[in-house]
Amino acid sequence: DADVTQTPRNRITKTGKRIMLECSQTKGHDRMYWYRQDPGLGLRLIYYSFDVKDINKGEISDGYSVSRQAQAKFSLSLESAIPNQTALYFCATSDPRGSTDTQYFGPGTRLTVL
Amino acid sequence: SQQGEEDPQALSIQEGENATMNCSYKTSINNLQWYRQNSGRGLVHLILIRSNEREKHSGRLRVTLDTSKKSSSLLITASRAADTASYFCATPDSGAGSYQLTFGKGTKLSVIP
Numbered sequence: 001d002a003d004v005t006q007t008p009r010n011r012i013t014k015t016g017k018r019i020m021l022e023c024s025q026t027k028g029h030d031r032m033y034w035y036r037q038d039p040g041l042g043l044r045l046i047y048y049s050f051d052v053k054d055i056n057k058g059e060i061s062d063g064y065s066v067s068r069q070a071q072a073k074f075s076l077s078l079e080s081a082i083p084n085q086t087a088l089y090f091c092a093t094s095d096p097r098g099s100t101d102t103q104y105f106g107p108g109t110r111l112t113v114l
Numbered sequence: 115s116q117q118g119e120e121d122p123q124a125l126s127i128q129e130g131e132n133a134t135m136n137c138s139y140k141t142s143i144n145n146l147q148w149y150r151q152n153s154g155r156g157l158v159h160l161i162l163i164r165s166n167e168r169e170k171h172s173g174r175l176r177v178t179l180d181t182s183k184k185s186s187s188l189l190i191t192a193s194r195a196a197d198t199a200s201y202f203c204a205t206p207d208s209g210a211g212s213y214q215l216t217f218g219k220g221t222k223l224s225v226i227p
Binding site for chain 2: 004033040041042043045048058088090092100101102103104105106107108110
């Protein structure tokens, strides 16, 4: 199922570099989310967007920024990467027209900061 | 914000056995969801149970919800090796208009062939 895609799938970078993770969706959903997953800590919300003009900080937004270029695209940037940002990053979408909050996840980006 | 907490953290069973994992949460909810994550992959929605439901079935999955105890359980019957994955419960964050989900830390299930 390629409704939510993420690029790149794997990335190794060095401390201090700026990197961008991209997410695209063909589900037509207005809501998009960025999470990071660390072993033993579950998923933590970084940023979320309810539409192109609405961006909100999540639980752990420090050190990250986002851009919602279109309904279908939501990018996550690490302005100056640091080793503790090494994690698995997921993009997700949801449909505000639904009566639930079911989210649909991309395959993830594994980021390593050296 | 509230958080679901799964129990146990890890579970290992033989193929064909049933697997039960539990989730507890802190405040009132209008629904609770279960997701599965195969190793290193994205989460996949399994089943949703609403606050006015006590039990729900989907194939080999059975979910129960006890709002008085603020707990839910996920039962996988007749487990298969392909069920090996991590399972997460998720609850809407009512403080944000129920448009965010808060995920627990997950139960890692291993099904031994």
